[in-house]
Each structure stands twice: as C-alpha cells, then as structure tokens.
Amino acid sequence: MHKLNFYYENGHRALKDVSVPIHEHRVTAFIGPSGCGKSTLLRVLNRMHDLHPGQRVDGEVLLDGEDILGRHQNVEGLRLRIGMVFQKPSPFPMSVYQNVAFGVALHRRLAKADLEVAVESALRRAALWEEVKDRLGKHGTELSGGQQQRLCIARAIALQPDVLLLDEPCSAIDPISAAKIEQTILDLGADHTVAIVTHNLQQAARVSDYVAFTYLGELVEFDMAGQVFTAPKDTRTRNFVTGRFG
C-alpha cells in the first residue's frame, strides 16, 4: 500500500501517508498502541469503509498490480480474494457445516460430495475438524469462543482467498485455542498472504515473517519480525517492544 490516508466521518485522520509492503505468502503483523490505526488499516484492505459513506480514503493499495481502492473495483469479488476474520467471533446463525458451506455454495458450483470435501478441508486447515466432525449439524453459535473463531477462519479460507486479514483473532480466546489458531496462521502463511493485527507481541513474534509498527496513524517501522523485536531502528519501536509504552 502506498501513501494511504484515512479519515473518519468526524474528520479524524486515522491513517497518515502509510506505505507498507505486504509480501505474498508471508505473514505480516501490525502492532502498535491502542488507537494507532491498526484495525482501520485492515478494514480499508477489505473496503469496509464502503459501508460508511462519510468515511474517506486516499492512496493506493495494489493487489497483483491493480488498485483495490479504485472506483470501478468489484467490491464483492474483491472480498472473495481478500477474506477477513474479525476480533469478535461472528458465526452465522446456522449449523457448523452450513457456516462453511454457505459461501462456497454461493460462489462455486459444486456437487454435494465436492462441497463436503471443501468443508472438511477448510475445517481441517482451521484445526477444528477433529472437534466438530461428529456434530456438523450443531449450531455454530453453540461452539466455544475459540471454536467459533476457528469456524470463522474456516469460513474465510473455504472461499480460497489470496489474502487473509485477521483482526486480533485470539483476543477473546483461551490459551489452548489461541495456540491452535497460531498454528493455523503459521500453516496458512505457507500459501496465503496473511495480515494480522495483534496486541500480543509474543504472538506477533511467533507467527509473523514481517512486522509493521504503527503509532498515531503513521507507519514508524517495517522490517523482518526478528529485526523489529531484537534490533528496532526507531526509538519508539524499541520503547514499544520492550514494554515501555503502549
């Protein structure tokens, strides 16, 4: 993304000339103190601001050379290519199976058996299959919080997106589920481009290849994760990763 600016309805400029590469088939973590614009940035990548006519964005976000912010961009099609998982698990009010199958059936003409294969594959990749394979007809909202979040990840990856955006996927989740989700993110990074927002610096260090540190809407530092955590160049990054502020 290049020189990205974002303004909320009240004129607040939440992103200021943010330029950052998001590398293909790598995990990029966005870290920074509360309110520095991390979620805003992910939402722009999914064109969520289209739902709020008073919000304004300028700059460029290129996906395979095409500006996804372009006025003529097919936003529905874009959201198939760029999947998003939100902080709060949000399963559809339907069965576990339907939660994953629904979007797939909508966008791909698959025979029943192939649809079942696609659902199983997504649930396996989200490290949920073993826990739900005997109760696929159960309501998605009856799963535990950690299971619901993995269901949302399965739902997103079933659509075979090129890019997956994860906004604090483990924030409301017990450590065992969080560890499973982290492993899922590591596995997904092998063949998906992943951008994750997390408050958990240890988690960012464990799952990401690259780290972007943002502060007050600006990109302060972008580098390989090891570099940012062990030898940050900017004093603000150093203070943040060593727990001196944030």
Ligand SMILES: Nc1ncnc2c1ncn2[C@@H]1O[C@H](COP(=O)(O)OP(=O)(O)OP(=O)(O)O)[C@@H](O)[C@H]1O
């Ligand atoms: N709907 C809104 N209207 C006006 N300002 C907003 C709105 N939503 C967020 N903001 C402001 O934009 C800035 C960035 O918010 P954002 O949610 O992107 O930060 P964040 O880094 O994700 O924070 P956190 O880590 O707490 O989730 C903050 O100053 C916030 O107060």
